Amino acid sequence: MSNPQVIPFATTLHVKDTCLCLHAQRAARALARRFDAALKPFGLTNQQFSLMMALNRPEPPTIAPVASLLAMDRTTLTAALKPLERQGWVNVETDARDKRGRRLRLTDAGMAVLVAALPEWKRLHGEIEADLTAIDADSLRRGLLDISAPPKSGE
Template sequence: MDAATAAVDEVDPLALDRQLCFALAVASRLVIGTYKPILEPMGLTHPQYLVMLALWEHEPLALSEIAALVRLEPATLSPLVKRLEAAGLVTRERSPRDERQLALRLTDAGRRLRDQAERVPEQVVASLGVEVDDLVRLHAELSTLIQRISPGPGGQPAEGAPGRDERLATSD
């Protein structure tokens, strides 16, 4: 590679390794992959783990509430919840807040699973081989990014978030 080609590669806005979307996608797959062998003995997939986390924190919850918390579409959650129900971890019953809605509640087995799940974060940190302080910092930065770019009501950027043309649209 000659010097001119190297100079173009250094500033190429379309270079794959400069794309934020690529770095986030690869990091996401690798981190979620780290959870798989940790969650398998518990009988959970990563998306099911997220639903269980939401329920352990906020039980009972309507499907729409879970969808908002874990940021998945209700249609995506329905089969996942059916599998959790078949596994005996959750039940569906009328919501105490709105009898027109069904709410998910943990079963005794679902509540007991929390004891085992309390070891998951520590196991993930050990598997990643990254300092806890670095992970805390990364989590804070990602949470800030999510808050800034998440749409508010009506698909508009959240209050205080930059407009669409002001958002990060290119590589980092």
């Protein structure tokens, strides 16, 4: 019987302290909880708020650019739209230019919810930015955008 390989506990601690993925996941979960709590009185989750804001455009977008912006696959986006449709906040309509395509439109009720929720989002967002001590918010955003950018060809 062979001896299994063992990873030293020091390596576990090193991964815990340095893993960018772990730290990004922890931060994302903490932020999500804070925004979920702040947006709950408006009947929204942070994901729904971001999705509805992504639909706030001069012309209703198709699914692909919204999915890309939110880093979701089309199936996940379609599932996320269902409760918003049931609430009457979003309509999924046939694209007048391409009957196979769908356009995503905020309803008047959906816009009213966003208008009501936006001041609370701004308040909490400002509070979170003000609490950052190790890095300024613009540098953090740039770093996160760098990480989330599609890989360059050949990578």
